[in-house]
Amino acid sequence: MIRYLANRLMTMALTLAVVSALVFFIVNLPPGDFLSNQIAELQAQGESASIEKAEFLRKQYSLDQPQWKQYFIWLGAMPGPDGYSGLLQGDWGWSFEFDQPVSEVLEEALWLTVVVNLAAMLFIYVVSLPLGTIAAVRAGGITDYVVAIIGYIGLATPNFLLALILLYYGQQYLGIPIGGLVDPVYEGEPMSWAKFKSILAHLIVPTIVIGTAGTASMIRRLRANLLDELGKPYVATAKAKGVGPVKRVVKYPLRAALNPFIADIGNLLPSLVSGSVLVSVVLSLPTLGPALLAALRSQDHYLAGFILLFVSALTLVGMLISDILLAILDPRIRFGGRSR
Amino acid sequence: MTPLDPNTRYTDTAAYGDDTDIGGARPDLDMPTGKLIRRRFMRHRLAVVSALFLAFLYLCIPFVELIAPYSANQRNADYLYAPPQALHFFHEGALVAPYVHPVTAKADLEKFQWTYTQDQTQRQTVRWFCKGEPYRFWGLFEARGHLICPPEGGTLYLLGADRLGRDVFSRLVYGMRISLTVGLIGITISLLIGVTLGGMAGYFGGWIDSTVQRMIEVIRSLPELPIWLALSAAVPPQWSPVAVFFMISVILGLLDWPGLARAVRSKLLSLREEEFVRAAELLGAKPARIIRTHLIPNFMSHIVVSASLSIPAMILGETALSFLGLGLRPPAVSWGVMLNDAQDLTVIEFYPWVASAMIPVMLVVLAFNFLGDGLRDAMDPYN
Numbered sequence: 001m002i003r004y005l006a007n008r009l010m011t012m013a014l015t016l017a018v019v020s021a022l023v024f025f026i027v028n029l030p031p032g033d034f035l036s037n038q039i040a041e042l043q044a045q046g047e048s049a050s051i052e053k054a055e056f057l058r059k060q061y062s063l064d065q066p067q068w069k070q071y072f073i074w075l076g077a078m079p080g081p082d083g084y085s086g087l088l089q090g091d092w093g094w095s096f097e098f099d100q101p102v103s104e105v106l107e108e109a110l111w112l113t114v115v116v117n118l119a120a121m122l123f124i125y126v127v128s129l130p131l132g133t134i135a136a137v138r139a140g141g142i143t144d145y146v147v148a149i150i151g152y153i154g155l156a157t158p159n160f161l162l163a164l165i166l167l168y169y170g171q172q173y174l175g176i177p178i179g180g181l182v183d184p185v186y187e188g189e190p191m192s193w194a195k196f197k198s199i200l201a202h203l204i205v206p207t208i209v210i211g212t213a214g215t216a217s218m219i220r221r222l223r224a225n226l227l228d229e230l231g232k233p234y235v236a237t238a239k240a241k242g243v244g245p246v247k248r249v250v251k252y253p254l255r256a257a258l259n260p261f262i263a264d265i266g267n268l269l270p271s272l273v274s275g276s277v278l279v280s281v282v283l284s285l286p287t288l289g290p291a292l293l294a295a296l297r298s299q300d301h302y303l304a305g306f307i308l309l310f311v312s313a314l315t316l317v318g319m320l321i322s323d324i325l326l327a328i329l330d331p332r333i334r335f336g337g338r339s340r
Numbered sequence: 341m342t343p344l345d346p347n348t349r350y351t352d353t354a355a356y357g358d359d360t361d362i363g364g365a366r367p368d369l370d371m372p373t374g375k376l377i378r379r380r381f382m383r384h385r386l387a388v389v390s391a392l393f394l395a396f397l398y399l400c401i402p403f404v405e406l407i408a409p410y411s412a413n414q415r416n417a418d419y420l421y422a423p424p425q426a427l428h429f430f431h432e433g434a435l436v437a438p439y440v441h442p443v444t445a446k447a448d449l450e451k452f453q454w455t456y457t458q459d460q461t462q463r464q465t466v467r468w469f470c471k472g473e474p475y476r477f478w479g480l481f482e483a484r485g486h487l488i489c490p491p492e493g494g495t496l497y498l499l500g501a502d503r504l505g506r507d508v509f510s511r512l513v514y515g516m517r518i519s520l521t522v523g524l525i526g527i528t529i530s531l532l533i534g535v536t537l538g539g540m541a542g543y544f545g546g547w548i549d550s551t552v553q554r555m556i557e558v559i560r561s562l563p564e565l566p567i568w569l570a571l572s573a574a575v576p577p578q579w580s581p582v583a584v585f586f587m588i589s590v591i592l593g594l595l596d597w598p599g600l601a602r603a604v605r606s607k608l609l610s611l612r613e614e615e616f617v618r619a620a621e622l623l624g625a626k627p628a629r630i631i632r633t634h635l636i637p638n639f640m641s642h643i644v645v646s647a648s649l650s651i652p653a654m655i656l657g658e659t660a661l662s663f664l665g666l667g668l669r670p671p672a673v674s675w676g677v678m679l680n681d682a683q684d685l686t687v688i689e690f691y692p693w694v695a696s697a698m699i700p701v702m703l704v705v706l707a708f709n710f711l712g713d714g715l716r717d718a719m720d721p722y723n
Contacts, residue, residue, distance in 0.1 A: 011557075015554075015557060015558055015561060018554075018558050019558060019561065019562065022558070022562070023570075026567065026570045026571060026574070027570060029570075029571070029574035030573065030574045030576070031576075152706060152709070153702075155705070155706075155709060156652075156701075156702045156703075156705040156706045156709070157698070157702055158656050158659050158660060158663070158679075158698070158701060159660070160660060160663055161679070161695070161698050161701075164682070164683075164685070164688055164695075165688070167685065168685055168688050168689065270560070270561065270562070270563045270564065271563075271564065273563040273566075274563045274564045274565035274566060275565070277563070277565050277566050277569070278565055278660055278664070281664060282683075292566060292569065293569065293664060293666075296569055296570055296573040296666070297573065297666075304570065307566070308566055308567070308570060311563050311566050312561060312562055312563060314563075315561050315562075315563055316561050319561065
C-alpha cells in the first residue's frame, strides 16, 4: 500500500509540473503583459511617476526576462531578482490589477472554492446513490423514468442557465438569498452560528446547479452497474434462499457496483470544478471563477496562472483521493499495480 | 449407390437463387451488417426523430438568410424589447391567411419601460415568398427573397425583440449557423488528433505509447472550462469574426481528444493481436495502411458514437464561452452570444423571450445525445 501510494504521489507531482508549464504557457499566450500595457497607456498620458513604478514592478517580477526564465522564477526553481522567490517557496506572485500579493487577493476565494466543490460533491453522492439504486431495482418503473428525465434535463441545460433560472425562482418563491456566499451583514465578521447558517442558505442554489449534471451521469452509471450485477446468478440464489429484498440488493450487488462509482470521482471532479467556475460568475460567488475571468481579461498573468494551477491541482488531488479509496476498496489494485 | 470419387469436389447441381434459405438458426444475424444496423436504428424511435430534427436544422444552415424575416443585426429603435407577436391562423372560427395584430409602443414614464399594446381589432396579413430586406446570398449576389416577411407597414417579431430592437427569431436562425458548425469543426480536429495519436500509441506501443498516455493523463486532469477561457482570452480581439469562430472551434477540439485517443488505443491494442493484422503484415503492408484500411473500419462505430456524444459538449462549450463574453463577440451571432444579453435577472424577469436561445440549445444537445445512444445500440447489432 505504501509503495502504491508513493508511486501515485510521484506521478501526481510530475503531472503537476507539466501542468504548471502548460498553464504558464497558456497564460502568456496573448502578446504583451499587464504592465507593458499599462506603461504604454501611461506614456500616452505622460505620467512619468507611475511609469517608474510599473518599470520597477516589471523588474521585480522578472517580466523583462525571456519566457523560460520567467517560468522557472515563477515556479521558484530559480532565484528571482530582489528576493522574489516563486511558488515553491510560497510566494504566489503579485496581482498587478489589484496591486496586492496574489495570496491576499485570493485568501477567501480559495477555501470558498473548496467548500463549494465539496458541497456539490456531497450533493452528488447523497442524491445519486439512493436514486440510482432505486432506478436499477425498479427499472422501467416511475422512479426510473422520472430520474431519466431529470438526468436528460441536467445533461442538456447549460449550467449557467440553470443557475439563472433556479436563482430567479428560488428567490421568488422560496426566499432563497441571491448572489454571494454570505449575507452582506456578516461580511468580514468572525465565524458564528448565524454566519454559518447564512452561508448554508447561500450554498443551496450553487450546490444544486453545479451538482446536477454530475448527478445525472452518476445515476446513469450506478444504474447500469447495478443492473449488470442484479442479473447475476448469485442474486437469484439469494432470492431463492429467501434473503429479504433490501439485504438482497445492499449486501453484495450494491457493494460490487460501488467500485466504478467511486473510481468516477476522477472524471467527475474536473467537470465539477469547470462547472463551478462558470456558475460562480453567474451567481457572483466570491470563488476563483470571477477572479479568473477578471485576471484573464486584464492579462494579470500571475493571478490567472495561479488560479489555473490551483484548480488543476484540485482536480489532481481529487483523482488521488479516488485512487486511494479504490485501493482501499479493491485489493486487486493495491497489489497488482495498475488494473487498467 | 455409386461410390463417391474422392478426387472430385461435391457440388450441388440445383440452381442457386437469392431466395435460397441460407439456413442456420439465426437468419436474423446473417443479414448484411449495414441492413442490420439500419433496422436496429429504426427501432429506436427517439433517435430517429432526433436524427430527422438535426438533419432538418443542418439543411437549413445554407439558407438562413432566406428563412429569417429580418437580418441578424437590423435594429429598430421603435421596438426595443417588444414582446412576441403571435401568428394567428383562425379568424372567427375560419381558417385564414396567417396574420398578426399590429403593435404600438408607448413609453411608461413611471416605470421607465416601454409598454406594448396589441390592437386586437386590426389584422395584418403576413407575406410569404416575398421581397424584403436585401442581403448577399452566399456572398455571391444580391438577393431580396425571403420565405416570410413582416406585413406591409407592420412588424413580425415572432419571438419578440431584444435590447436593440433586433428580431429574436431571426437572430436564432442566424445563430444556428455558428452554433451548429462549431461542434462539427471541433469534432473534426478532435478526431484527427485522437485517432492519429491513439492509433500510433496502440499500434506501436513502447515509448510512443507511454508518451501519448502521459499526454492524455495531463490533458484529462486539466479542468476544461478554465483552460478554454484562458485559451480564448488569448484570441486577439482585432481578428475578424470568422477567424475568431475558427479559433474557438479549434480550442474546443484541442481539449476533447484524450477520451477518443484512449478508446482508440485500447481497441487497437486488442485488434493488433488478431490474425488478419499478422496476415497483412506478412504481405508487406505498411503500418499506416494497416491502421487505415484494416483497423480503423473495425472501430468506426465507436468513433461515430463518441463523435455524436462529443458534439453537444462543444456546442455547450461555445455557448458558455460566448455567454461569458470570451468566445464569439458581436456582431457575430450565435446562441451563446444571444444568451450573453440574458445575463442579468431583470432581463429574465421582464423580457424572458430574450433568453429563448436556450430552447434550441437544449433541443439540439438532447437530440445529439439521443442520436448517440441510438447509434451506439445500433452499431453493435450482434449483441
